[in-house]
Amino acid sequence: MASHRSPRHTPLPGQARPARVTVLSAAAAGAAVALVPAAPAGAEPDSQLSAATLNSRIDRLYxxxxxATEKYNGVAERTGKLREQVAHAQDGVARSQTEVNRLRDALGALAGAQYRSGGIDPAVTLMLTEDPDSYLAKAATLDRIGSRQLAKLRRLQSAQRVLGQRRTEAAGKLEQLAGLQQTLEQRKKDVRRKLAEARRLLARLSPEERASRDGRRSRAGGPGIGPGGSAPSSQRAAAAVAAAKSAVGRPYAWGAAGPGSFDCSGLTQWAYRQAGTSIPRTSQAQRSAGQQVPLGQARPGDLVIYRDDASHVAMYVGGGQVVHAPHPGAAVRYDPVGMLPVSAVTRP
Incomplete structure (x- = not known):
């Protein structure tokens, strides 16, 4: 569909189109925090901490x-929706401006015809002012305008009123968008700071200790899955499981939703999108994106939500296993369903 933007439209103050909020990959995030922060003042030196203590602190930072990542994702989702609303509002301003221009051109043509025939009616001159309301308010002078001229003037009056309303709406949405973009930047800083501290602590572990750490979840125990959990609940669930399994080995990147890299909720959202189903972006919203089922009745394709704050999500794929994007520095992988405290199981 052709654009309604008019070259005669004067942009709103601050109406430059907002830059797209880009998602940092793990590599970009690492480059942004190349200067790893020092330990907090007064903290016990890392060299005096045991591997168990370091691992506990790393887990907490992750x-x-x-x-923070899921909060970032939530704000990013709202930003995307608001950006679409801003574009729609700006397009409405452009359409209204085009209509005002068309009506004023028509009145200008009327004035030109009157001038060539011996002079312009004062009423028509008033029609071409920026504020025809001031003229219409003077009811005593309306008899000086013919019915056709009055109808044109009223249409112009209405068009200018709509234009003003749409300009106000667009300006308000632009202001909201600027606020959300500022919040996004703060969320980015929160994630970067915590990941930088986690990398600093990881560097204190020996290669053997890091290898042992990577295998801890694979050895984790947890509640079992009942006999009803062997088959997907639907064809779309089966397709989502196939998509999630196809992503195994791809890197974690906070704020990413595929296809090359993922964070936890980005992986599950992407997998269901491949199955033709839309689910929300964040793990908190995904918890409410379907029917709640007991863990013992989980079936492949169900979303397993972890922790009371629903800050992590994985996809159950059968056999007591989930596929998930665990944390920075790790690839999408299989882990036991009981790797973390389960707070809910949702069937989209």
Whole structure:
């Protein structure tokens, strides 16, 4: 469909189109925080901490970073929707401006015809002012305008009123968008700071300790899955499972939703999108994106939500296993369903 933008439209103050909010990959995030922060003042030196203590602190930082990432994802989703609303509002301003221009051109043509025939009616001159309301308010002078001229003037009056309303709406949405973009930047800083501290602590572990850490979840125990959990609940669930399995080995990147990299909720959203189904972007919203079922009745394709704050999500794929995007530095992988405290199981 052709654009309604008019070259005669004067942009609103601050109406430059907002830059797209880009999602940092793990590599870009790493480059942005190349200067790893020092330990907090007064903290016990890392060299004096045991591997167990370091691992506990790293786990806590990853959990905090995941919470911050899901908050980032929520704001990013709202920003995308608001950006669409801004574009729609600006297009409405352009359409209204085009209509005002057309009506004023028609009145200008009327004035030109009157001038060539011996002079312009003062009423027509008033029609061409920026504020025809001031003329219409003077009811005593309306008899000086013919019915056709009056109808044109009223249409212009209405068009200018709509234009003003749409300009106000667009300006308000632009202001909201600027606020959300500022919030996004703060969320980015929160995630970067926590991931940088986690990398600093990881560097204190020996290669053997890091390898042992990577295998901890694979050895985790947890509640079992009942006998009804062997088959997907639907064809779309089966397609989502196939998509999630196809992503195994691709890297984690906070804020990413595929196809090359993922964070936890980005993976599950992408997998269901491949199955032709739309689910929300964040793990908190995904918890409510379908029917709640007991863990013992989980079936492949169900979303397993972890922690009370729903800050992590994985997809159950059968056999007591989930596929998920765990944390920075790790690839999408299989892990036991009981790797973390389960707070809910949702069947989209």
């Amino acid at each position: 959990e905090q970073a995941e919470v």
